[in-house]
Amino acid sequence: MATNPMKIRAANNGSVTEVKALISHDMETGQRKDAAGAVIPAWFITELTAKHNDKLVLGAEFGTSISKNPFLAFKFKGGAKGDKITVSWKDNKGETRTDEAVIA
């Protein structure tokens, strides 16, 4: 199944860069049932990383307690306008997705 792009925004205020990412993912817990009563298989993001240029600035383990279409916001020291921010995730089905944004 094709994945949909993330929406990533990153802004630098001089010393700190704030990154906001809206991630398109079903995040099924595996505990829900469909209309026919069959369990909907678990399908969720397990790992997420964010890089500033090639340097890792955030690494996270995701689980089923995170909502569908999650919104992630974080700040890190440094970064400059025009730098590249890369966010990648991997889910329990082994699918991955990577999207990029430029710091504004």
Next chain:
Amino acid sequence: MRQKKLYVLLAALVAGVGGLNATAALADESADAIARYREMIADGNPSELVAAQGEQLWKTKRGPKNASLEKCDLGLGPGVVKGASAQLPRYFKDTGRVQDLETRLMTCMQTLQGIDPKAFVDGKWNKGEMENMEALVAFIVTESNGHKISIDMSNPQMKKMYELGKMAFYHRSGPMDFACTTCHGAEGKRIRLQDLPDLRTQAGAAAGWGTWPAYRVSSGEFWTMQHRLNDCYRQQRTAEPIYGSDVTIALSVYLAATAKGGTVLTPGLKR
């Protein structure tokens, strides 16, 4: 009367001192907490994801006629999306009827792309062709964000729809004898600690009409106005209207006309 006394007593017991004032404060606190929560999530409205899909879909050649929707006239001319939904529903000359955004899109998909409207009328929310409708709606209403709610009431058909909508708004039905006004016809009402707008007033209607369609965090779904209205009927425990039927358009006309001058804040973000 005895019941009322008992309630005051209970409230005083629960709240310790202050009685009713304290319970009211508790409710206010919850409302504040909800407002804070809204503020926190306002930045990451997942409608954006749905809207991005809708924008793609608008330009994609689809259906038996293999055409895009870029020539679709939403009332401001073929292909004009910006601000279009702030002026809907409106009377369309080519179809000879009043249409809301979704019924207009059904017309466009049928005439331009050859997609049978039955796919929507008989469709299920968030499934199949309906999912495409939701994406398109998300895209179009995003393009009206910040515009003023202003519908053209000059056509007599619009006035007729307004009257029908008003009648439907006050019409009680179902096993609980509910009407829209039961929940939306007084100031300061609340359900599940959520404030309910008084849709009879301009401010209330603007707060309601101006923030739908919306993404619902609780269900993780994007809801169109048709879906919202349909669910109001479901909660009324009465017959759910057919998708795109006149009564749903009439209610939209009534709401949009009452909300005139308010600001469009779509797509909304609901709990």
